[in-house]
Amino acid sequence: MMNLMSLFRWILDLLFSPWLFVPLIFPGLVTVFLVILFIIWFERKLAAKVQLRYGPLYVLKQLGGAIQLVADLLRYLFAEPIIPAETDKLAFVLGPILLFGASCFPTVAIPVSSSFYAIRSDISLLVALGLLAFGPAITLIIGWASNNKFSLIGGLREGYITMAYEIPLFISALSMAALYGTMDLIEMVESQVGWKWGLLLNPLAAITFLILALMSTSRFPFEIVEAESEIVMGPFTEYSGILYGLTMGASYVKFYVLCLLFSIMFLGGWKPVPSFLSWDPIGPALVLLLKSLILMVLGVFMRAVYPRYRIDQALKIGWHMILPLSIGSVFLSLGLILLGVVP
Amino acid sequence: MSEERTMELLIGPQHPSSGHMRLYAEVDGDIVVRLKPNIGYVHRTVEKLAETKKYIQIIPLVERPSLADAANHNLGYVLALEKLLGIEAPPRAQYLRTILAEMNRIHSHFYGLGIHGIMLGSSTIFMWGFADREIMIEMAQRLTGARLTYSYIIPGGVRRDLPQGFEEEMEKALRYIERRLKDYGKLFLRNPVTRARLEGVGVLRKEDAIKLGIVGPNLRASGVPYDVRKVQPYCAYPELEFDVAVREEGDSMARVLVRVEEIRQSMRIIRQALKQIPDGPILSENYLKMIPPKWKEFMETKGRVKFPAIMANLRPPKGEAISRVEAARGELVYYIISDGTTSPYRFRMVTPSFRNVVLFEHLIRECRVADIPAIYGSMDYFPPEADR
Numbered sequence: 001m002m003n004l005m006s007l008f009r010w011i012l013d014l015l016f017s018p019w020l021f022v023p024l025i026f027p028g029l030v031t032v033f034l035v036i037l038f039i040i041w042f043e044r045k046l047a048a049k050v051q052l053r054y055g056p057l058y059v060l061k062q063l064g065g066a067i068q069l070v071a072d073l074l075r076y077l078f079a080e081p082i083i084p085a086e087t088d089k090l091a092f093v094l095g096p097i098l099l100f101g102a103s104c105f106p107t108v109a110i111p112v113s114s115s116f117y118a119i120r121s122d123i124s125l126l127v128a129l130g131l132l133a134f135g136p137a138i139t140l141i142i143g144w145a146s147n148n149k150f151s152l153i154g155g156l157r158e159g160y161i162t163m164a165y166e167i168p169l170f171i172s173a174l175s176m177a178a179l180y181g182t183m184d185l186i187e188m189v190e191s192q193v194g195w196k197w198g199l200l201l202n203p204l205a206a207i208t209f210l211i212l213a214l215m216s217t218s219r220f221p222f223e224i225v226e227a228e229s230e231i232v233m234g235p236f237t238e239y240s241g242i243l244y245g246l247t248m249g250a251s252y253v254k255f256y257v258l259c260l261l262f263s264i265m266f267l268g269g270w271k272p273v274p275s276f277l278s279w280d281p282i283g284p285a286l287v288l289l290l291k292s293l294i295l296m297v298l299g300v301f302m303r304a305v306y307p308r309y310r311i312d313q314a315l316k317i318g319w320h321m322i323l324p325l326s327i328g329s330v331f332l333s334l335g336l337i338l339l340g341v342v343p
Numbered sequence: 344m345s346e347e348r349t350m351e352l353l354i355g356p357q358h359p360s361s362g363h364m365r366l367y368a369e370v371d372g373d374i375v376v377r378l379k380p381n382i383g384y385v386h387r388t389v390e391k392l393a394e395t396k397k398y399i400q401i402i403p404l405v406e407r408p409s410l411a412d413a414a415n416h417n418l419g420y421v422l423a424l425e426k427l428l429g430i431e432a433p434p435r436a437q438y439l440r441t442i443l444a445e446m447n448r449i450h451s452h453f454y455g456l457g458i459h460g461i462m463l464g465s466s467t468i469f470m471w472g473f474a475d476r477e478i479m480i481e482m483a484q485r486l487t488g489a490r491l492t493y494s495y496i497i498p499g500g501v502r503r504d505l506p507q508g509f510e511e512e513m514e515k516a517l518r519y520i521e522r523r524l525k526d527y528g529k530l531f532l533r534n535p536v537t538r539a540r541l542e543g544v545g546v547l548r549k550e551d552a553i554k555l556g557i558v559g560p561n562l563r564a565s566g567v568p569y570d571v572r573k574v575q576p577y578c579a580y581p582e583l584e585f586d587v588a589v590r591e592e593g594d595s596m597a598r599v600l601v602r603v604e605e606i607r608q609s610m611r612i613i614r615q616a617l618k619q620i621p622d623g624p625i626l627s628e629n630y631l632k633m634i635p636p637k638w639k640e641f642m643e644t645k646g647r648v649k650f651p652a653i654m655a656n657l658r659p660p661k662g663e664a665i666s667r668v669e670a671a672r673g674e675l676v677y678y679i680i681s682d683g684t685t686s687p688y689r690f691r692m693v694t695p696s697f698r699n700v701v702l703f704e705h706l707i708r709e710c711r712v713a714d715i716p717a718i719y720g721s722m723d724y725f726p727p728e729a730d731r
Contacts, residue, residue, distance in 0.1 A: 047466065051466065052474050153373075153712065220464065227464065227713065228464075229359055229360035230712055232358060304467050305530065306536045307463035307540060308464035308536070308713075309536055310713040312373070
């Protein structure tokens with residue numbers, strides 16, 4: 001009996017050791033899947049509400065079709081992934097897997113609370129953003145490997161739009177680093193004491209970061225890479241079965257990671273932790289997750305409101321509007337430091 | 344070959360937004376250098392089939408090419424046939440025809456708006472358009488008994504009288520549509536993204552529109568106030584007041600706004616028609632006297648027409664007749680040559696979509712790949728209607 005208890009204890013300890021908990025449970029793989037499950041269902045439900053219909057309903061009717069995506073995933077798993085003859089097979093098959101993986105990587109750099117993290121680094125913000133930047137390159141490869149004109153156009157669109165959002169995204173993130181005087185995500189949260197959330201201190205950076213997050217993950221109105229009525233499914237036109245499922249999930253994962261970063265940089269991260277939930281790491285993790293989910297809901301709601309921009313208009317917004325604004329946010333941060341609002 | 348700069352992009356017929364047709368697009372980077380429509384995928388030989396059918400059987404046939412606009416197609420054919428037969432429908436039937444035609448116009452414009460929405464990426468407008476078109480389908484069902492292909496208009500009249508309480512139901516429906524149009528304005532027509540996508544895109548100049556023979560809302564959006572309902576009034580239109588929606592810009596946005604304005608005008612027409620509708624028979628006196636007294640009694644109590652036996656073998660005298668009506672997508676022309684038998688010798692229908700197909704080549708040029716669906720949707724082009 002004692003042996004069993006100690007075994008149980010050992011497994012629990014192992015599971016709750018940061019280097020396993022972070023990549024595997026929160027914010028890593030398990031939470032990623034739960035978030036995808038929830039947000040795609042909620043997106044469809046929300047859009048359905050606006051569009052005068054029910055949305056997913058019949059899979060687990062008591063909960064309003066909440067596990068619709070499990071059914072979809074099962075269908076994807078058992079559908080034949082058709083690999084067209086003229087494709088670059090290795091790149092074609094590995095592409096979606098790498099894309100999904102690359103979207104999940106950055107979660108390792110994200111701390112769960114001040115004392116609970118997988119890796120502590122002075123530059124964890126840069127690590128997270130840098131790891132995120134792998135995705136577009138893989139999308140480009142997919143677009144080329146598919147040997148389809150629509151895929152090619154979609155891949156090129158991804159390339160162009162990456163240039164337009166990646167630079168301002170880094171600049172607005174770095175403006176917050178300048179404001180807090182650190183690139184360590186934990187210290188960033190620690191600096192946001194009381195009302196001094198990043199959102200209130202530097203709203204310019206927050207707005208640009210949020211818009212760029214929408215842009216980088218093909219959310220409306222920037223759903224340009226996969227624009228269905230123009231280029232079918234963009235780079236992912238030739239995919240079917242679970243490989244397509246992965247490409248679709250990847251953009252949601254990326255959005256989730258960006259929302260986590262946004263919550264940490266602008267919304268006080270895991271603070272304030274309610275007193276009845278102070279058990280580290282569960283309490284802070286829930287607070288962080290809740291903030292990110294609210295942001296994600298906001299992001300996916302755009303689908304019900306906006307049509308999509310043209311690629312040239314999106315590029316213009318990226319280069320002509322967001323880039324100057326994000327540079328402005330750097331100066332705003334510097335001004336705040338000079339005025340002594342932040343220590 | 345090494346000097347080739349452009350890529351040929353085949354859009355359709357298996358493409359989410361191509362419709363039943365194929366577009367050959369020659370693209371240079373993101374710029375469409377040339378676009379050629381390849382039509383005929385849903386050609387159903389309506390004209391040739393009509394030569395083998397009896398006159399009354401052609402009514403359901405001409406409705407098929409354009410489901411959303413069946414009443415106008417039906418009306419156009421029957422007007423031509425009535426010219427051949429030398430009969431005219433009584434005033435009450437004329438009003439009922441007008442009401443159904445305008446209901447179909449609303450239905451068709453909502454349909455077009457929804458399709459355009461999904462082409463621009465707005466799934467909300469797609470769902471709204473297809474939900475709100477249901478109102479007019481439901482009202483048409485109350486009037487005619489069918490949801491889409493009514494075959495309501497027959498030579499010499501219509502098949503059913505107004506059902507009880509139709510006026511109040513219609514008023515409710517129209518008020519609902521008015522409310523909805525405000526929502527459309529907020530969410531779609533004044534949406535900055537929509538405006539960025541449509542304003543100044545695919546501009547059709549006035550001279551070009553006239554030269555190319557464009558018809559319908561596409562023509563009126565370029566500043567030509569040409570509407571068959573005003574130019575050559577038919578049915579009850581001369582007695583009804585309405586404006587022709589015209590805009591000067593000629594771009595995709597103008598084409599959409601003209602349609603929205605036409606929905607408003609159609610509602611005005613329906614309201615007036617329901618108020619002014621005269622009492623009387625719904626079938627021409629020529630046919631009414633052929634119906635046995637027992638059936639006549641049934642007709643008067645139920646408000647439904649029993650076909651007189653002669654309708655099965657209508658034999659118009661030798662000659663030819665042409666009719667034109669303003670269908671939802673533009674001017675619709677029917678031309679019938681009769682050789683005195685029970686089937687037409689030659690039957691010709693010129694649909695508005697067929698006359699507008701030339702716009703593909705003219706408008707989608709020197710624009711971006713993303714503009715192809717934006718302009719396509721704004722034209723409200725309907726492949727089955729063009730292919731017949």
